[in-house]
Amino acid sequence: xxxxxxxxxxxxxxVEHGFDHRAAFLMSRMDGMLSVSDLLDVAGMARxxxxxxxxxxxxxxxxxxxxVG
Numbered sequence: 001x002x003x004x005x006x007x008x009x010x011x012x013x014x015v016e017h018g019f020d021h022r023a024a025f026l027m028s029r030m031d032g033m034l035s036v037s038d039l040l041d042v043a044g045m046a047r048x049x050x051x052x053x054x055x056x057x058x059x060x061x062x063x064x065x066x067x068v069g
Contacts, residue, residue, distance in 0.1 A: 002035050003036055004034060004065070004067070005034075005036060005039060005057075006063065008061055009061075011024050013062075019056075019062070023062075025043075025044070026043060026054065
């Protein structure tokens, strides 16, 4: 939970992977500064739903994880 997600693809490519506007919103907040925990706090959706969506983005290789700091 202390890692920071960053975009590995452009937001425009999300549709090709079957993701919707919620995934695009999450990716818009991925700047390499917010930890996973912080991102779940600002997601604007239930933490479980946001975490599940982030896991799907990771499996699709749409995001990478880097250490915070």
